[in-house]
Amino acid sequence: xxxxxxLRALEILARRIRRYSIISTTRAGSGHPSSCLSAADLMAAxxxxxxxxxFDDPKRLDNDRFVLSKGHAAPVLYATWAAxxxxxPEQIETLRELRSDFEGHPTPRLPWIDVATGSLGQGLSNxxxxxxxxxxxVGSQARVWxxxxxxEMCEGxxxxxxxxxxxxxxxxxxxxVDVNRLEQSTATRYGWDLSAYARPLxxxxxxxxxxxxxxxxxxxxxxxxxxxxxxxxxAILARTKKGAGVSLLEDQDGWHGKALDRxxxxxALAELGHDDPSVRGVIxxxxxxxxxxxxxxxxxxxxxxPDYPRDRPIATRRAFGEALKRLGDAHPGxxxxxxxxxxxxxxxxxxxxxxxxxxxxxxxxxxMVGMAAGAGAxxxxxxxxxxxxxxxxxYDHIRMAALSQSNLKxxxxxxxxxxxxxxxxxxxxxDLAMFRAVYGSTVVYPADPFATEQLVRELSAIHGLCYLxxxxxxxxxxxxxxxxxxVGGSKVLRQSDHDQLAIVAAGxxxxxxxxxxxxxxxxxxxxxxxDAYSIKPIDAAGLARAAAACGGRLITVEDHWIEGGLGxxxxxxxxxxxxxRVRRLAVTELPHSGRPEELLDLYGLSAAKIAAAxxxxxx
Numbered sequence: 001x002x003x004x005x006x007l008r009a010l011e012i013l014a015r016r017i018r019r020y021s022i023i024s025t026t027r028a029g030s031g032h033p034s035s036c037l038s039a040a041d042l043m044a045a046x047x048x049x050x051x052x053x054x055f056d057d058p059k060r061l062d063n064d065r066f067v068l069s070k071g072h073a074a075p076v077l078y079a080t081w082a083a084x085x086x087x088x089p090e091q092i093e094t095l096r097e098l099r100s101d102f103e104g105h106p107t108p109r110l111p112w113i114d115v116a117t118g119s120l121g122q123g124l125s126n127x128x129x130x131x132x133x134x135x136x137x138v139g140s141q142a143r144v145w146x147x148x149x150x151x152e153m154c155e156g157x158x159x160x161x162x163x164x165x166x167x168x169x170x171x172x173x174x175x176x177v178d179v180n181r182l183e184q185s186t187a188t189r190y191g192w193d194l195s196a197y198a199r200p201l202x203x204x205x206x207x208x209x210x211x212x213x214x215x216x217x218x219x220x221x222x223x224x225x226x227x228x229x230x231x232x233x234x235a236i237l238a239r240t241k242k243g244a245g246v247s248l249l250e251d252q253d254g255w256h257g258k259a260l261d262r263x264x265x266x267x268a269l270a271e272l273g274h275d276d277p278s279v280r281g282v283i284x285x286x287x288x289x290x291x292x293x294x295x296x297x298x299x300x301x302x303x304x305x306p307d308y309p310r311d312r313p314i315a316t317r318r319a320f321g322e323a324l325k326r327l328g329d330a331h332p333g334x335x336x337x338x339x340x341x342x343x344x345x346x347x348x349x350x351x352x353x354x355x356x357x358x359x360x361x362x363x364x365x366x367x368m369v370g371m372a373a374g375a376g377a378x379x380x381x382x383x384x385x386x387x388x389x390x391x392x393x394x395y396d397h398i399r400m401a402a403l404s405q406s407n408l409k410x411x412x413x414x415x416x417x418x419x420x421x422x423x424x425x426x427x428x429x430x431d432l433a434m435f436r437a438v439y440g441s442t443v444v445y446p447a448d449p450f451a452t453e454q455l456v457r458e459l460s461a462i463h464g465l466c467y468l469x470x471x472x473x474x475x476x477x478x479x480x481x482x483x484x485x486x487v488g489g490s491k492v493l494r495q496s497d498h499d500q501l502a503i504v505a506a507g508x509x510x511x512x513x514x515x516x517x518x519x520x521x522x523x524x525x526x527x528x529x530x531d532a533y534s535i536k537p538i539d540a541a542g543l544a545r546a547a548a549a550c551g552g553r554l555i556t557v558e559d560h561w562i563e564g565g566l567g568x569x570x571x572x573x574x575x576x577x578x579x580x581r582v583r584r585l586a587v588t589e590l591p592h593s594g595r596p597e598e599l600l601d602l603y604g605l606s607a608a609k610i611a612a613a614x615x616x617x618x619x
Contacts, residue, residue: 004217004220005048005049005220007216007217007220009279010044010045010048010049010216010220011041011044011216012275012276012279013044013048013083013279013281014040014041014043014044014216015040015245015272015273015275016079016082016083016275016279016281017036017040017043017044017076017079017080017083018036018037018040018079018244018245018246018272019079019269019272019275020075020078020079020082020083020089020092021033021036021037021040021075021076021079022037022246022260022265022268022269022272023089023093023265023269024075024078024079024092024093024095024102025075025095025259025260026259026260026261026262026264026265027093027095028095028096028097028259029259030096030104030257030259031074031075031095031096031104031257031259032072032073032075032256032257033075033243033249033255033258033259033260034182034242034243034249034252034255034256034258035070035072035073035076035149035180035242035256036073036075036076036079037076037242037243037244037245037246037249037250038178038180038213038240038241038242038243038244039070039073039076039147039178039180039213039240040076040079040244040245041213041214041215041216041219041240041244042147042176042178042213042219042236042238042240043076043077043079043080043147044080044083044216044219044281045216045219045220045222045223046066046145046176046219046223047066047080047084047281047283048084048281048282048283049220049223049224050064050143050145050223050224050226050227051064051066051145051283051284052064052142052143052284052285052286053066053112053283053284053285053286054285054286054290055086055112055283055285056285057290058111058112059292059293059379060286060290060291060292061134061138061140061142061290061291061292061293061378061379062140062141062142062286062288062290062291063142063285063286064142064143064144064145064286065114065127065130065134065142065143065144065145065378066144066145066146066147067114067115067117067123067124067126067127067130067144067145067146067147067374068106068117068123068146068147069117069120069121069122069123069124069126069127069146069147069148069149069152070117070120070123070147070148070149070152070178071105071106071116071117071118071119071120071123072104072105072118072257073147073149074095074102074103074104074105074106074118075092075095077106078092078095078102079092080281081112083281084280084281084282084283085280085281086112086283104118105117105118106118107403107404108377108404108405114126114130114374114377114378114404115373115374115377115400115401115404115406116400116403116404117400118400119396119399119400120149120151120152120155121152121154121155121156121157121158122157122370122396122397122400123146123147123148124146124148124157124158124161124162124165124175124370125157125158125160125161125366125367125369125370125371125373125374125397126146126370126371126373126374126377127144127145127146127173127175127374128144128161128164128165128170128173128367128370128371128374129370129371129372129373129374129375129376129382130144130374130375130377130378131144131165131170131172131173131233132168132170132335132359132371132375133335133374133375133378133379133380134172134378135170135172136168136356136357137294137332137333137335137356137357137375137380138291138293138294140291141172142172142286143172143173143174143227144172144173144174145174145176146173146174146175146176147176147178148175148176148177148178149177149178149180150177150178150179150180150181150188150190150197151183151184151188153177153197154188154189156366157366157367157370157397159200160361160364160366160367161364161366161367161370161371162200162201162204162206163204163205164361164362164364164367164371165206165233166204166205166206166232166233167205169231169232170232170233171229171230171231171232171233171234173233173234174223174226174227174233174234174235174236175206175233175234175235175236176235176236176238177197177235177236177237177238178213178238178240179192179194179197179213179237179238179239179240180240180241180242180244181241181242181251182242182251182253182256183256184256184257185256187253192239194210194237194239195210197235197237198210198235198237201235205232206232206233206234206235207226207229207232207233207234207235208234208235208236208237209222209225209226209234209235209236209237210237210239211236211237211238211239212238212239213238213239213240214240214241214244219238222236222238223236242255242256243255245271245272246268246271246272247271248260248264248267248268249268293333293378293379293380294331294332294333294379295333303326303327303330303457304326305450305453305481305482306319306322306323306326306449306450306453306481307481308449308450308477309477310477310480311477312477313473313474313475313476313477314448314449314474314475314477315470315471315472315473315474315475316446316447316448316449316451316452316470316471316475316507317344317345317346317413317414317470317471317472318346318449318474319446319448319449319450319452319453319470320345320346320385320411320413320452320456320468320470321345321346321347321348321349321350322346322349322449322453323452323453323456323457324336324347324349324350324383324456325349325350325352325353325354326453327381327456327457327460328350328353328354328357329353329354331381331460332357333379333380333381334350334354334357334380334381334382334383334460335357335358335359335372335375335380335381335382335383336350336351336354336357336358336359336382336383336384336385337359337361337368337369337371337372337382337383337384337385338351338358338359338360338361338368338384338385338386339361339362339363339364339365339368339384339385339386339390340360340361340362340363341385341386341387341413342360344387344413344414345385345386345387345411345413345470347383347385359371359372361384365386365390365391365393365394366393366394366396366397368384368386368394369384369391369394369397369398369401369408369410370394370397372384372408372409372410373397373400373401373404373406373408374406376401376406376407376408376409377404377406377407379407380407381407381409381460382407382408382409383409383410383411383460384408384409384410384411385410385411385412385413386411386412386413387412387413387414387415387426387428388412388413388414388415388428388431388469389412389414389415389425389426389427389428389429389431391410391412391428391431391434392430392431392434395434398410398434398435398438398465399438399439401465402438402439402440402441402464402465403439405440405463405464406465407463407464408464408465408466409459409460409465409466409467409468410435410465410466410467410468411467411468411469411470412428412431412467412468412469412470413469413470413471413472414426414427414428414472415427415428415429415431415469415470415471415472415507415559415560416428416429416471416507416508416559416560416587417429417559417587417591417596417599417600417603417605418471418472418473418508418559418596418599418600419472419473419596420472420473420593420594420595420596420599421593421594421595422593423591423592423593424590424591424592424593427591428469429559429560429561429587429591430560430561430564431467431469431560432445432469432535432558432560432564432565432566432569433560433561433563433564433565433568434564435467435536436535436536436564436565436568436569437564438465440464440465441464441465441466441467441536442459442462442464442465442466442467442487442534442536442537443466443467443469443534443535443536444458444459444466444467444468444469444485444487444533444534444535445468445469445506445507445532445533445535445566446468446469446470446485446507446533447471447475447478447506447507447508447510447511447531447533448475448476448477448478448479449477450477450478450479450480450481450483451478451479451483451485451531451533452468452470454483454484454485455468455485455533456468458485458486458487459487462487469507470507471507471508473508473596475508475511476511478493478510478511478514478531479491485533485534486534487534487537488534488537488538488539489533489534489539489542490530490531490532490533490534490538490539490542490543491530491531491533492528492529492530492531492542492546493510493514493529493530493531494514494517494527494528494529495528495529495549496526496528498526499526499527499528499549499550500525500526500527500550500551500553500618501527501528501550501551501553501554501555501614501617501618502527502528502529502530502543502546502547502549502550502553502554502555503516503517503527503528503529503530503554503555503557503610503614504530504532504543504546504554504555504556504557504566504570505529505530505531505532505556505557505558505566506531506532506533506535506558506566507533507559508559508600509557509558509559509600509605510529510531512557512600512605512606512607512610513529513557513607513610514529515607516607516608516610516611516614517529518607519607519608519611520611520614520615523611523615525614525615525618527550527614528546528549528550530542530543530546532556532566532569532570535565535566535569536569538569538570538572538573539573540573540574543570543573543574544573544574544577544580547574547577547579547580552579552580552581553580553581553617553618554570554574554580554581554582554583555582555583555584555585555610555613555614555617556570556582556583556584556585556586557585557586557605557610558584558585558586558605559586559587559600559603559605560586560587561586561587561588562584562586562587562588565586566586567582567584567585567586568584570582571584581617583613583617585604585605585609585610585613586605587603587605588603589603591603
């Protein structure tokens, strides 16, 4: 039996949260006060009865986590902190100002925010990844709470992750759905029919609780029950009213995203009544010593290097799987997330060695990336891998992970026309452009197993969003165990004092470039070959030196659309270098099924076609 908290005090705190939400949005002249008001009772009940969080030590892993999936209601979170005395009311009155950390949607500029939210349908995947990491990897007793809007329950990403959370028995995960009936421009599909949400959640294995979200006793009892449930996640479905507590706004359409003017706000505050400053909100910290995230083992770069035979081709996708397994041996925080392609990306090698840190997301790339980003936000080193083409489905989750400054590593395999007979739907041809466009990203493309091994280690040691592109086909070994591949570097593999042109390639096309070099050498044409394995950041200084040594001429070769990939990265790096001419060889036609060597030749990427392009450029 739990002792019922002081319901009167909680109701006062909920009104205070409403007041602060109105004051801050009115002062900002923008925001979503009506969405805040519907959730105020739920926030008071959660934060002041069940949440355990040390605001002085936000990184400790025995802290409960809270994800505001309905990120447009950010002022209700800031207001709850103010009601708890964590921040001063005047601080949150800087809402949405240029120099304020209290932004229109939550971001980790504030130390108590783990993931940026505001693109609806992402918070539950992030929270699930956090719950997996806390429960299964570090053994924390902490709970993950996520507040969703009913409108975002239409997002497919939620229904990708809901069965995954139940399958894993995540009883440390609680989703609270604020069913306030109104979206931005229309009423929701199900209105206040809580059973319409409860039925599918229960069918997937969730415990569901249906309540009146403005009945404080019901809110408190639901959250107290949620922490007692074992073996399954919990969903609290709360019937609320948008704008609750203010008659001008309550259950009224047309107020989404609109702040009250000063006169309207004064009437709303008067309607809410006077605050009682003697009532203080208290958020309790976890008991006991703090639990810390696992750290990279010292000297990770000094791990024993593999010894691949030089005379046998090997696919970089396989080398990726082997590198992950070795990395997992060294670091207890490494996790791998798969999208039903573990036997193609070779993440199955990690699974066999470390099944407790392997997450099968099935064919659900949004859930896979969202979970990995959530785990990475708390201190994991998460690698998520699938075919490069399928990562496009999860691009919004990738974008938000970058805005969250989350630690997220992604591998896209089976990239380009070189995959062969499967055809264009399977050919990742836009991935380099996609990842280059992401804020703060690192993008690499290794050409052989030794480069792959070293780049997996390099990316794992970087905090942030990283992308590694791998090749389906087995390719020749170019490097040795002594070679290193720092991010931002490149390798000059062929050069002379008489080079007339530099060929810049990466991955699969590096091998074609090397073969083209041999053909051209037979014809007395000296060219330089550069492995631009680091595409972002690219080795601008190295490229400039090569251009100066090669008469200002470069040809880029990539198994990627001509837009946005290696060629454009080289052009950007040399844009202000005088006397440089760059020609790009890339895919410009809709690809067809065929053998890899046929396709590389058809689209101008084979050794013979590269050599021909060089001769044409030199004429």
